[in-house]
Amino acid sequence: MMTKKYKIADKVIEVTSIYEKVHDYCKDYETDEQADFSVMTTDEDIVYEKHKTDSEYAYEGLALPNFSKGTLEETAVYRKIGEKMPNYGTVIFHGSVIAVDGQGFLFTAKSGTGKSTHTALWREYLGDKAIMINDDKPMLKITDSEVIAYGTPYNGKHRLGCNMSVPLKAICILTRGEKNSIVRIDKSEAYAMLLQQVYRPQDPLQMAKTLKLVDKLAASVELYKLGCNMDIEAAEVAYNAMKG
Incomplete structure (x- = not known):
C-alpha cells in the first residue's frame, strides 16, 4: 500500500x-x-x-x-x-469546462454528442484566450454566492485540463444539429440533464446533499441549450451568446 x-x-x-x-x-x-x-x-x-x-x-x-x-x-x-x-458543498460533474477571460463555461451532453470536440472548436476560435480547465470530470463547488469550477486529475482520455479554478458563468447542454443555434433555458428544462451528469453518491444521505446542491447549481448559473454542428461557427455562436 x-x-x-x-x-x-x-x-x-x-x-x-x-x-x-x-x-x-x-x-x-x-x-x-x-x-x-x-x-x-x-x-x-x-x-x-x-x-x-x-x-x-x-x-x-x-x-x-x-x-x-x-x-x-x-x-x-x-x-x-x-x-x-x-x-x-462540492460535486463531480461529467462535462467539459473551458475558461475565457476569467469566466468558466461548462458543456455537457449525452456521451458521444461531442463535448470535447466543441471545446476544441472554442480553443481554435479563441486561441490563447481559451484555457481548458477539465475535459471530463471537473468539480463544482456550489455556494450561496457563486459556483467555482475546478480542474481535477480526472480529465479524460486526452488528459486535457489543468490544476486551476474559475468562476462558472454558464452551463450549456449540447445537442446535434445541422445549424448552430443557442437559446437560454430555465431550471426545469435543464434539471434532468444536470442530475444525469452529476456524480450520484450511493449513500442516501450524500445523495440528499447532492440533490440540494444540484438545485442550487441550477439557480446559480446561466443555462443554455446549443444545437450545433462541428463547424467552427458553432464556437462563435455559443461564445457570443454566453459571454455577456
Missing part, C-alpha cells in the same frame, strides 16, 4: 492505494498540507469496478475492455472521493 495527499477543489485528500498508477495519475495535485479526509482502496473495490465496467460495456453491446487493475483502482478512488465531496 502507498499513501500520498492531493489538493483537489481546495480540499486535501489522503489517498491510500494498492497500485502506484493512482498516484502517477494525480501527481499534478500532490501536496503536503494536512488532510481534510482520506480514502483507501481494497482488492474488493477493484473487483467491483471491473464488474461494473464490464456490465456497462455489455449493456452497450461493446467488447469488454481489458483495463489494468491500476486503471480500475483509479476509478475506485474517484468514486470514493465523489462520495465525500458533497460534505464540502
Whole structure:
C-alpha cells in the first residue's frame, strides 16, 4: 500500500492505494498540507469496478475492455472521493469546462454528442484566450454566492485540463444539429440533464446533499441549450451568446 495527499477543489485528500498508477495519475495535485479526509482502496473495490465496467460495456453491446487493475483502482478512488465531496458543498460533474477571460463555461451532453470536440472548436476560435480547465470530470463547488469550477486529475482520455479554478458563468447542454443555434433555458428544462451528469453518491444521505446542491447549481448559473454542428461557427455562436 502507498499513501500520498492531493489538493483537489481546495480540499486535501489522503489517498491510500494498492497500485502506484493512482498516484502517477494525480501527481499534478500532490501536496503536503494536512488532510481534510482520506480514502483507501481494497482488492474488493477493484473487483467491483471491473464488474461494473464490464456490465456497462455489455449493456452497450461493446467488447469488454481489458483495463489494468491500476486503471480500475483509479476509478475506485474517484468514486470514493465523489462520495465525500458533497460534505464540502462540492460535486463531480461529467462535462467539459473551458475558461475565457476569467469566466468558466461548462458543456455537457449525452456521451458521444461531442463535448470535447466543441471545446476544441472554442480553443481554435479563441486561441490563447481559451484555457481548458477539465475535459471530463471537473468539480463544482456550489455556494450561496457563486459556483467555482475546478480542474481535477480526472480529465479524460486526452488528459486535457489543468490544476486551476474559475468562476462558472454558464452551463450549456449540447445537442446535434445541422445549424448552430443557442437559446437560454430555465431550471426545469435543464434539471434532468444536470442530475444525469452529476456524480450520484450511493449513500442516501450524500445523495440528499447532492440533490440540494444540484438545485442550487441550477439557480446559480446561466443555462443554455446549443444545437450545433462541428463547424467552427458553432464556437462563435455559443461564445457570443454566453459571454455577456
